[in-house]
Amino acid sequence: MKKTYLNSSDIDHLDKQKRVHLINSLGGFKSVSLIGTKSDANTSNLAVFSSIFHLGANPSLIALIFRPSPPERDTFRNILATGFYTINHINEAIYQQAHQTSARYDSDISEFDAVGLTPEYKNNFQAPFVKESHIQLGIEFREKIDITINNTAMVIGEIVQLYVPEDCLYEDGFIDIERANTITCSGLDSYHTTKRLDRLSYAKPNKEITSILSIE
Amino acid sequence: MKKTYLNSSDIDHLDKQKRVHLINSLGGFKSVSLIGTKSDANTSNLAVFSSIFHLGANPSLIALIFRPSPPERDTFRNILATGFYTINHINEAIYQQAHQTSARYDSDISEFDAVGLTPEYKNNFQAPFVKESHIQLGIEFREKIDITINNTAMVIGEIVQLYVPEDCLYEDGFIDIERANTITCSGLDSYHTTKRLDRLSYAKPNKEITSILSIE
Numbered sequence: 289m290k291k292t293y294l295n296s297s298d299i300d301h302l303d304k305q306k307r308v309h310l311i312n313s314l315g316g317f318k319s320v321s322l323i324g325t326k327s328d329a330n331t332s333n334l335a336v337f338s339s340i341f342h343l344g345a346n347p348s349l350i351a352l353i354f355r356p357s358p359p360e361r362d363t364f365r366n367i368l369a370t371g372f373y374t375i376n377h378i379n380e381a382i383y384q385q386a387h388q389t390s391a392r393y394d395s396d397i398s399e400f401d402a403v404g405l406t407p408e409y410k411n412n413f414q415a416p417f418v419k420e421s422h423i424q425l426g427i428e429f430r431e432k433i434d435i436t437i438n439n440t441a442m443v444i445g446e447i448v449q450l451y452v453p454e455d456c457l458y459e460d461g462f463i464d465i466e467r468a469n470t471i472t473c474s475g476l477d478s479y480h481t482t483k484r485l486d487r488l489s490y491a492k493p494n495k496e497i498t499s500i501l502s503i504e
Numbered sequence: 505m506k507k508t509y510l511n512s513s514d515i516d517h518l519d520k521q522k523r524v525h526l527i528n529s530l531g532g533f534k535s536v537s538l539i540g541t542k543s544d545a546n547t548s549n550l551a552v553f554s555s556i557f558h559l560g561a562n563p564s565l566i567a568l569i570f571r572p573s574p575p576e577r578d579t580f581r582n583i584l585a586t587g588f589y590t591i592n593h594i595n596e597a598i599y600q601q602a603h604q605t606s607a608r609y610d611s612d613i614s615e616f617d618a619v620g621l622t623p624e625y626k627n628n629f630q631a632p633f634v635k636e637s638h639i640q641l642g643i644e645f646r647e648k649i650d651i652t653i654n655n656t657a658m659v660i661g662e663i664v665q666l667y668v669p670e671d672c673l674y675e676d677g678f679i680d681i682e683r684a685n686t687i688t689c690s691g692l693d694s695y696h697t698t699k700r701l702d703r704l705s706y707a708k709p710n711k712e713i714t715s716i717l718s719i720e
Contacts (some may be wrong), residue, residue, distance in 0.1 A: 289638060292673050293627070294666040299564055302677065308561045309677030314641060314663060315558035315566055316593055316681060317688035317698060319532030341557050342531035343569060344654040345524045348515055350531055353559060377532055383701060384713060391707040402709070411509070422505060425530060431653050437646060437660060438560040444653060447530060450510040457508055461518065461525030462691050465532060472533035472688050472698060475678050477705070477716065480698035482533060485599060485687065487694045491607040493618070497600060500693065 313475040320473040322386055323352075324374040324407065324416040325366035327395070332407050332416045333362045334399040336386045338473050340375060348447040350375065350427065356439040362395050367443060371429045372414040376421035379469035383479045413449055422468040424451040462487070529691040536689040538602055539568075540590040540623065540632040541582035543611070548623050548632045549578045550615040552602045554689050556591060564663040566591065566643065572655040578611050583659060587645045588630040592637035595685035599695045629665055638684040640667040678703070 299307065318338040325333045339353035354364050367373050378386045385403040393402055400407045400416070407416035408424075417424040426449030433442045456464045466482050473479050489498045515523065534554040541549045555569035570580050583589050594602045601619040609618055616623045616632070623632035624640075633640040642665030649658040672680045682698050689695050705714045 289669050291667045292670045296664045299663065299666065306677030310679060311561035311564045311663065312558055313679035313681060314639070314666065315556060316535030316537055316686055317533055318535060318557070321532055339557065340531060341555065342528055343651070344656060345527035347654060348527045349654055380701065384704065387704045388707050388713055391709045393709050423530070433649065433651065435559070435649065438563060438565055440560055447515065447527065448512045450515065450530065451507045453505050454508045461522030462694070463526060463529035465529060465690050466696060470532055471701065474681050478678070478703045479701040480682060481701060482688060482696035482698050485596065485695040485697060488600065488603045491604050493607045493609050497604055
């Protein structure tokens, strides 16, 4: 396989938009989810994010990165103002609507209405879930960390509510997100379904790893 | 679709290992890559990570999360001591070997040897790439941010070298990581190939999104 080689200088000389596509592709496949919030003025907001990642299981923390502002982001402002947000996995049936939420709608417009997804309020959670999403998380804001090197911000939240299809939750705690039709993305705009290769046993030196699919 | 509902209290009462599996599954599909380093004593080290994420394109930054220490991690120590590391995408042919690097080998053992992958040194880069990997990144350490809320650390690096199959690099800068056989993972131990749904056009209010696969 013949490879193209680029060094820092080659990367620095790329056209800006080309560079954005390139670097965004390099991190590998990403989580892609819809974040639901509500403004102080009670307008619901929905936005697609591919910068969400697991931070730790105890406490149950999940984080996401916000790009440099301005422009000010409704999602960012609503999270800081209200302290609550939802993270909703995206499935094949709604990925085009999810992508459309990245358009710059005015703050007084609900992306739920604009793209045709349904806000769902339940169990006294303050922020709207996406009814069409199969895996829904209710998150309580915990901490914002400013990342000065490139003027981004990491927002950390704790998972306080969780909704998952009952046939996707396994005995050992693993959630089969592929079975729940959760998709993944790469780069800025590429969406992908998945096909499981295997689940592998806990690795130890000098011990053969085995498939643990049978425990499902 | 019938959903199981869990709140904070339900999550808190889960068995520890079950909780780890559950929370690790919730962030969605993850990037999974091999990080190559070299110790001061010149031992090469290789470890699988699913906590790598894109931080920004200008400068070209990529970040990863290290879990609480102790135990001290060879990868973490080597990055801080030498300032250089590689990130190597994992493909279907090497995912079992990649998983095996998570076993706790002694510091004087090279995981390259232990699992049967080949260290590759090129273009004067100080850390070893994985020869069997199709997309390889050479990273220079930039910054460590301590995340006190759960005693983790974020390590930020800049992409200074990049090797990508020439037929996977598109005109607009997008890298077709699926075509490069890059895989994704979910939870602690589940590995998946992908199948592209589409690439979608830049979203604007009141404008239909379209497929941009034709520009490839």
